[in-house]
Amino acid sequence: MRKIFPNIYIDNRGKLYTPNLVPGVTVYEERLKKFDGIELRQWDERRSKLAAAIMKRVSQIGLRDNDYVLYLGASTGTTVSHVSDIVGPDGLVFALEFAPRVLRDLVFMAEKRKNIAPILADANQPNTFYNKLCLVDFVFQDIAQRNQSEIFLKNCAMFLKEDGFGMLSVKSRSIDISKKPSQIYSEVRQELEKEMLIVDYKMLDPIQKDHCIFVCKKR
Amino acid sequence: MHLYSNALGTFVLNQNFQIREKELGKDSKDKFLKKFKNIKVIDENDIDSLRKALVLMREYKSDLIKKNTEIVKEDIKNSVKDDLFIVQTINTIDDLNKVINMLTKRLREWYSYYFPEASEFIPDNELFLKYVHMKKKDAMKEFGIKKSMGPDKEQSFVEPMQSLAKEIKSLYKQREEKEIYLGTLMDRICPNVKAIAGTLIGAKLLSIAGSLRKLMLFPASTVQLLGAEEALFKHIKTGARCPKYGVLFAHQLVQKADKDRRGRAARVIADKISLASKVDFFKGEFIGDKLLKEVEKKLAN
Numbered sequence A: 001m002r003k004i005f006p007n008i009y010i011d012n013r014g015k016l017y018t019p020n021l022v023p024g025v026t027v028y029e030e031r032l033k034k035f036d037g038i039e040l041r042q043w044d045e046r047r048s049k050l051a052a053a054i055m056k057r058v059s060q061i062g063l064r065d066n067d068y069v070l071y072l073g074a075s076t077g078t079t080v081s082h083v084s085d086i087v088g089p090d091g092l093v094f095a096l097e098f099a100p101r102v103l104r105d106l107v108f109m110a111e112k113r114k115n116i117a118p119i120l121a122d123a124n125q126p127n128t129f130y131n132k133l134c135l136v137d138f139v140f141q142d143i144a145q146r147n148q149s150e151i152f153l154k155n156c157a158m159f160l161k162e163d164g165f166g167m168l169s170v171k172s173r174s175i176d177i178s179k180k181p182s183q184i185y186s187e188v189r190q191e192l193e194k195e196m197l198i199v200d201y202k203m204l205d206p207i208q209k210d211h212c213i214f215v216c217k218k219r
Numbered sequence B: 001m002h003l004y005s006n007a008l009g010t011f012v013l014n015q016n017f018q019i020r021e022k023e024l025g026k027d028s029k030d031k032f033l034k035k036f037k038n039i040k041v042i043d044e045n046d047i048d049s050l051r052k053a054l055v056l057m058r059e060y061k062s063d064l065i066k067k068n069t070e071i072v073k074e075d076i077k078n079s080v081k082d083d084l085f086i087v088q089t090i091n092t093i094d095d096l097n098k099v100i101n102m103l104t105k106r107l108r109e110w111y112s113y114y115f116p117e118a119s120e121f122i123p124d125n126e127l128f129l130k131y132v133h134m135k136k137k138d139a140m141k142e143f144g145i146k147k148s149m150g151p152d153k154e155q156s157f158v159e160p161m162q163s164l165a166k167e168i169k170s171l172y173k174q175r176e177e178k179e180i181y182l183g184t185l186m187d188r189i190c191p192n193v194k195a196i197a198g199t200l201i202g203a204k205l206l207s208i209a210g211s212l213r214k215l216m217l218f219p220a221s222t223v224q225l226l227g228a229e230e231a232l233f234k235h236i237k238t239g240a241r242c243p244k245y246g247v248l249f250a251h252q253l254v255q256k257a258d259k260d261r262r263g264r265a266a267r268v269i270a271d272k273i274s275l276a277s278k279v280d281f282f283k284g285e286f287i288g289d290k291l292l293k294e295v296e297k298k299l300a301n
């Protein structure tokens, strides 16, 4: 077992873990493991684009202890729970999701953790939720929308601090199923580069089919 | 000076964006606007100022969590509209059908070691259940057969099958009840969709769309293909033939149409369903009977 990023561990079978913020409690029936006096939660890369990016050896993620995070497309909170582990008790995760049904599950999870603020809103309309947030150190987005890069840039412009990091997971099929994924990725890259510095880029195949992830830094 | 208000409360900021005064837990915008002259309200059109205010909010972590949790619970509560109960009911009916089929198939298999002719002669599932309760002797007389391929068994072998048959029978009853309930729900929530599509097809469309609102937002061409998502995806990806209908295939007016005109029938019906869903969503009048007549007229020629 070794640490590869702040609060992210990998064991010798290549499985990822984060330190459990609520020892003894699991979120999606993941395995728990003791290491060095702390309890770790296994992080399934097939259920998380962020974990998949780490497995594909992304060079930086720019996420640390105590960070404040805006997470767009939080769903039931599988990945959010690991981000909550990573930023720790002094961090904060705004978990934004527009489908009430899945957010309901996330609220139950969030109440056990004390560092998550759930928000029901459309990521495409920051003007409907800017009054619920503070400036953040990190923006993560995983939503299947046609204009996902525009949404990402809009939110970074409003909520991400200078020099803050952002991560965008792109699902090529939800932009245009008739186009080749590689063509879509390069279009997204061009759009992002207008406002952000692209630090790294990884295709997530075969862990997540037709997905790629961009790590960006705010200029 | 600047005025910033958010979910936590209202803040008065000086030129250097430091908090000069604040009131948490209420909206004191008007009060502060009166108290301070020359104060500018911060909104989303002034991103620079907004970002400076948002920096200050970093000090309010526990309030932000508390307040957002409170708001989100209320938001989730308010998101539950009655059409979601239509979706749950039709999904339950689908599940009941699956369970009924599965258990009946099992019962037929089981019973056929005792009296295979019953299953062979009675293809209708509901009727078959009745025969399971009948004496083998009597049923054989009715079928006009003298010998069965199944061995005679004492009652203790037959009873467990009969009790399963009773259970399945009650599932049929359950399904019937839910269909009646579904009809009354739809009369209240989407009478126009119901009038054109029928109870089961209308509810199925709602279920695939997810809600009445989503169904209403779909163009008619999408409504026409709801339930044919896989075929549509294949069409786009591989150029296979474009589907002409999904759920609407089961509609009696599509069934009645000539084979080569079923696509057109589905389109005409989808057109009116689309219109009907808008009327229902905005709680308009009942025009379902009129719309249905228009459909029938169009399809007649």
Ligand SMILES: C[S@@+](CC[C@H](N)C(=O)[O-])C[C@H]1O[C@@H](n2cnc3c(N)ncnc32)[C@H](O)[C@@H]1O
Binding pocket: A047, A048, A049, A072, A073, A074, A075, A076, A077, A078, A079, A080, A096, A097, A098, A099, A102, A121, A122, A123, A124, A142, A143, A144, A145
């Ligand atoms: C692929 S899932 C995210 C899974 C999650 N990131 C995880 O790893 O656990 C995408 C989510 O984004 C949500 N979503 C899509 N568009 C959205 C929007 N405009 N605003 C907010 N949420 C959105 C969907 O409802 C869905 O729950």
